[in-house]
Amino acid sequence: MTYERQTDFGTPEALSDTFVTLTIDGREVTVPAGTSVMRAAAECGGAIPKLCATDNVKAFGSCRLCLVEIEGRKGTPASCTTPAEQGMEVSTQTPRLEKLRRGVMELYISDHPLDCLTCSANNDCELQDQAAAVGLRDVRYGYEGADHLGTQTDTSNPYFDFDPSKCIVCSRCVRACDEVQGTLALTIDGRGFASMVSAGQQGDDFLSSECVSCGACVQACPTATLQEKSVKAIGKPERAVVTTCAYCGVGCTFRAEMRGEQLVRMVPWKDGKANRGHSCVKGRFAWGYANHRDRITKPMIRDKIDEPWREVSWDEALTFTASRLNAIKTQYGARALGGITSSRCTNEETFLVQKLVRAGFGSNNVDTCARVCHSPTGYGLKTTFGTSAGTQDFDSVMQADVILVIGANPTDAHPVFASRMKRRLRQGAKLIVIDPRRIDLVRSPHIEAAHHLALQPGTNVAVLTAMAHVIVTEGLADEVFVRERCDWQEFEEWARFVAEERHSPEVLEAVTRVPAGEMRAAARLYATGGNGAIYYGLGVTEHSQGSSTVMAIANLAMATGNVGRRGVGVNPLRGQNNVQGACDMGSSPHELSGYRHISDGDTRALFEADWGVTLDEEPGLRIPNMLDAALDGSFRALYVQGEDILQSDPNTHHVAAGLAAMECVIVHDLFLNETANYAHVFLPGSTFLEKDGTFTNAERRIQLVRKVMEPANGMGDWEVTQALANAMGLQWHYTHPAQIMDEIARLTPSFAGVSFERLEAEGSLQWPVNAQFPDGAPVMHVDGFASGKGKFVVTDYVPTDEKTGPRYPLLLTTGRILSQYNVGAQTRRTENVVWHEEDVLEIHPSDAENRGLKSGDWVRLASRTGETTLRADVTDRVAPGVVYTTFHHPATQANVVTTEYSDWATNCPEYKVTAVQVMASNGPSEWQESYASWSEKSRRIVPAEPAE
């Protein structure tokens, strides 16, 4: 296998419906209008030398290496900045051009250190390639001129270095940071020869600057100036495999660039339709956890959870597990057993876990982490639109005129999509943010939200009802759309309800704390500003009225005609990489794959015939119900694949008690996570680099995950589940995940046309893929709603029962940050910790002052369920009365304080509203100390006796 860089067409693709035909070096080529001459030449295989151009940023025209001659024009224009025109005749190779290019190249090289042979970019350097391309052999100016060779290398970023001595000041990095990432962290300081790239203000290095370590600049750099440390350490890659990121729901695709069995770097794949060649710090750099010393690669068992773990063979572990499960089933019945599928694992693995639960355990007690994140999306969008999938693809945001972000923090949680959104905002789209916190989007370089409605946590439904009030009473609803596409009578009923005076912004201001004028202006802007697109996240769903909020959002979109075309829509930003897929695959206790209810006899018959079993016809337990049932003894065994419910689920004490009450807890994971402290069996898992399969991202896009190295634990996760099934007496014989996908397609109408072969050939598919949509469906509800008519649902604001009072006067809301992922099991085991070593508590200056607190102080955070300690960060990002923290670190365990309150329809926990008190503290709480020692005790391992 040979290694090749991804093709660089020099300038971005032009999106035009009109085409022009021109001749380049005698060859005729037809391209969309607006395409540069450089790109046209590259597309017909005749690459023109270039340095300052690269195809993910706009042409800049500074290096003058890409000169061409055009018939009938004077001079030698730069091909990167010259648009192709009809009938143009271009020459790219003439003696005059060659001479000019050599001259340009000579100037560059004379300032550049000539240590190519020892340079880490040797043979992978565009400067070197271009020097060869223009035939440069000698430099007339000598190498004695002034250069930047004395400058220091900036090694502050944990993943890449910046060596200014090698910089040719092409500004590709600066433009990548501006245009692709949208962070604007880099500038060119100084002029002429003194010009230098610099990160942030004077004295800043990359780490202390605004840089978010997305790596776009590293990818854009044509020299070794900005380069991954891993390339220096391991060497140049020798082969590349395209695969999909295993972190968030954006679903970026990457080339895993390998040297032997070692991963050298992850480079975003330009043909990836979700990310279009971009990535964030997690996907590009934070893969070191795969080889972290904490990773467990041998199966382990123990009789009781206070005993140390015993390393055993796979056979012994599986026999032990199967006999325990079978014994519990015999004694207590099938409904005493259950499983949790992982939204981090592949569709095929998830499908197998729910199959094991339904066909092997014999119950429907299967759930997934969507329970704690987007289950209200499922309920809410199904009720209104007839289907809960996000309505748009990511590209659609480029056609939005007004972007409404509610309860989401895309720059931290969905960074690559956020970059695309920011690009649209810089082009002039208007932004409305509804969030108790001043998230970064509210004010960032060249972006300012038109309205930030900093609502009181827990009042989403009231805010959306007030906005609806304005739209209806001011006559801003799109009646034509509603009459044609929705149920008119239901609309009228809804309109009457929201129009009541008690729903006016003025009356609701007392509840929402949003100034009425601001609310009215935001509603008018959304209704009348052109294409209105709503993006929302867990700040919408993780409330006692999560499902109602989703419905209220859908109502607003329908009332203003913002559904069913590009640039509009209702878009849930999903958390984990495969949360969409896990749901599609039948991970909920009430439904089989493709969202068919378990009580439907025909659906069951289909699966029963295929699997050769009889299925339970009653819905099973959801995760919180499983824990409740464990406490009363009716639920006794749990198989958890790739989830850490102890850390991620609310009210840690309750979760711990539930787990401790079970007789057989099987944790199948990479690490001894917090849940494993309560487990009897540990089955080592594999990383996404070690197996084949598919993930489905937030746009319903199914993409391949490809094995790039052998699993350190010896088996892919689908193989582990299969081995467990077989140990229990099932007879599964899958030899490749492709066969599992074939079974999914056979049993699931919306996946009917999906196969590994098609994904291999087409890159990705957006379900449904079936007879009606043979090539998938990027935008939904184009010709009418999935359910026929869109349904308005009256959403009555019901305040949460979680109330502040004298003992707990503040409201805690929780969230996540860019560099860490969920419970942090992976990201805490990478260099990403330099950006977030611990969870901190954001508190408003006035609340801090009342309590005598300053930034960095230890504080005790207490609610009626528990307490923990962490450090304070005094900031006006949060409103007075509101405090905020993240839940990435087990030492803090923010969920010790969250409560068991949950969404009325789905039991999605109310993470976003907990009444708390904050006070000064001098160190970890008693609970933290006792948990730390319990955890240490529970993690003891007795290695297997070496064989004689």
Place this chain on the structure above:
Amino acid sequence: MDADRLIYMANQIARNFEVRGKQGAIAATADHIDKFWDPRMKAAAYAALEQGHAGLSTIAQGALEMLRRGHTPAPQSLATTFNAVDEAGHSDAG
């Protein structure tokens, strides 16, 4: 199963359907519990009903009585209208 918690859940569902008027809310609450609750949760809720649990709201009580009588209402919203065996394209992903 902890009766108080189940009753809390049933009341919460009922409260959110209240805008439909009493009869509508009772049917919607019954439909919801029927489609999403595990049998032991239903059984424990019926037991609480029989023991005259003080905390039950009128609507939640009506819904549990309806289900206990063996009457399961037709789907009351699209949330409980599920895809048929061969139906593609719908979703209540979450």
